[in-house]
Amino acid sequence: MxxxxxxxxxxxxxxxxxxxxxxxxxxxxxxxxxxxxxxxPLLREGEGFVGHVARANPVHALLPDGAxxxxxxxxxxxxVSPNWYPSKAExxxxxxxxxxxxxHVHGTxxxxxxxxxxxxxxxxxxxxxxxxxxxxxxxxxxDAPADxxxxxxxxxxxxxIAVTRVEAKSKLNQNRSAADIGGVAQALESRGNQTVxxxxxxxxxx
Amino acid sequence: MxxxxxxxxxxxxxxxxxxxxxxxxxxxxxxxxxxxxxxxPLLREGEGFVGHVARANPVHALLPDGAxxxxxxxxxxxxVSPNWYPSKAExxxxxxxxxxxxxHVHGTxxxxxxxxxxxxxxxxxxxxxxxxxxxxxxxxxxDAPADxxxxxxxxxxxxxIAVTRVEAKSKLNQNRSAADIGGVAQALESRGNQTVxxxxxxxxxx
Numbered sequence: 001m002x003x004x005x006x007x008x009x010x011x012x013x014x015x016x017x018x019x020x021x022x023x024x025x026x027x028x029x030x031x032x033x034x035x036x037x038x039x040x041p042l043l044r045e046g047e048g049f050v051g052h053v054a055r056a057n058p059v060h061a062l063l064p065d066g067a068x069x070x071x072x073x074x075x076x077x078x079x080v081s082p083n084w085y086p087s088k089a090e091x092x093x094x095x096x097x098x099x100x101x102x103x104h105v106h107g108t109x110x111x112x113x114x115x116x117x118x119x120x121x122x123x124x125x126x127x128x129x130x131x132x133x134x135x136x137x138x139x140x141x142x143d144a145p146a147d148x149x150x151x152x153x154x155x156x157x158x159x160x161i162a163v164t165r166v167e168a169k170s171k172l173n174q175n176r177s178a179a180d181i182g183g184v185a186q187a188l189e190s191r192g193n194q195t196v197x198x199x200x201x202x203x204x205x206x
Numbered sequence: 207m208x209x210x211x212x213x214x215x216x217x218x219x220x221x222x223x224x225x226x227x228x229x230x231x232x233x234x235x236x237x238x239x240x241x242x243x244x245x246x247p248l249l250r251e252g253e254g255f256v257g258h259v260a261r262a263n264p265v266h267a268l269l270p271d272g273a274x275x276x277x278x279x280x281x282x283x284x285x286v287s288p289n290w291y292p293s294k295a296e297x298x299x300x301x302x303x304x305x306x307x308x309x310h311v312h313g314t315x316x317x318x319x320x321x322x323x324x325x326x327x328x329x330x331x332x333x334x335x336x337x338x339x340x341x342x343x344x345x346x347x348x349d350a351p352a353d354x355x356x357x358x359x360x361x362x363x364x365x366x367i368a369v370t371r372v373e374a375k376s377k378l379n380q381n382r383s384a385a386d387i388g389g390v391a392q393a394l395e396s397r398g399n400q401t402v403x404x405x406x407x408x409x410x411x412x
Contacts, residue, residue: 001242001243001244001245002244002259002260002262002263002264002265004262023285024283024304024306026232026278026280028234028241028243028276029241030236030241034274034276034312035234035235035236035274035275035276035312036207036276037207037234037276037278037310038207038208039207039280039283039304039306039308039375040304041285041304053208054208056208056210057208058208059208068240068241069241070234070240070241070242070243072232072243074232074245074280077230077245079229079247079335079338079339081335081336081339081340081345082345082349082350083340083343083345092349092350092351092354093350093351093354094350095328095332095347095350095355095358096331096332096335096336096345098230098245098246098247100230100245102245104243106240106241122301125302126301126302129285129287129302130287130302132285133285133287134287134289137289139287139288139289139302141301143288143298144288144298144299144300144301145298145299148298148299149301152301169245171245
């Protein structure tokens with residue numbers, strides 16, 4: 001990814017926040033059938049990630065254990081109009097751009113058909129998202145009939161991603177003045193894009 | 207992409223709507239340096255797409271003209287709790303899932319360093335997004351000083367993508383009853399995820 005220094009995200013806390021805020025990753029790989037991508041919720045675990053795919057998904061057969069993958073975690077994005085830069089009125093030296101935050105995780109994929117790994121991947125993902133969504137009313141795997149659950153677990157394959165490299169980019173007008181950044185953040189807020197506006201304010205504080 | 211029949215998006219109008227609604231594509235390719243992705247606004251033109259990259263972006267040197275690329279256009283997404291299915295209270299046969307819409311465009315990339323192609327790519331993208339953003343107050347390339355603009359155009363490379371295959375997926379609980387779909391759409395609406403809720407309602411009408 002083209003990632004000039006002024007847009008490179010180096011804040012580890014911000015990168016972990018993005019993994020958490022945007023869990024549905026695009027898991028990309030080069031297979032014998034060409035470029036492939038699947039959209040899967042990934043859970044951070046230690047320095048890696050865990051997840052699962054449908055057993056009917058050919059990806060676990062197309063990609064041998066240890067094959068290179070790229071997991072893309074992307075947050076909000078926004079078109080940025082030159083009209084929103086206060087400096088534009090003076091210099092007219094402004095063109096449109098696009099703001100966004102993204103983390104690219106390069107790594108290798110490792111599959112497991114073991115029941116314990118599949119139960120664990122599902123349980124961890126469920127626990128995290130149910131807690132955030134329903135708090136004390138969280139759904140638990142034990143709420144489903146055991147035979148129904150066993151049937152579903154039979155239809156998935158678990159995986160973990162061992163990370164080789166993380167590249168993060170916060171493209172948030174850091175190459176403009178504080179006044180221009182403020183103007184864009186305000187315009188995005190007034191248009192309901194709080195995600196990018198807040199990311200811009202976080203980046204400015206840093 | 208794993209794309210079972212009940213989730214395969216076949217509605218051409220919906221696919222074109224997604225290209226328009228989510229213009230910031232992840233442009234993925236296998237390069238000599240490994241898997242690469244850049245996040246670029248793409249503009250539909252005829253059966254293909256146009257865009258541009260920074261000349262400082264090594265991708266236009268790493269990918270020879272005609273190299274295969276995958277452009278991923280993704281709309282909103284949402285965790286779906288089993289608690290939101292009315293049928294769960296009766297059968298308990300439900301587990302969490304994730305809803306989303308995505309279009310994968312497989313094609314080949316074709317670069318251009320010609321001034322007219324670069325101006326055209328920028329002008330088309332600008333015209334579209336300024337019209338949507340600012341209507342009659344749209345910024346135009348002519349608003350910037352000519353020498354400033356020439357300097358910027360010198361720093362980009364234009365490209366077009368010739369499409370070989372389009373795969374679209376609307377994963378919106380179509381494998382559940384109308385009551386369950388309604389329950390999920392209502393829960394997402396109450397949590398402010400109008401994008402996915404509205405997509406679910408569109409898919410149900412289809």
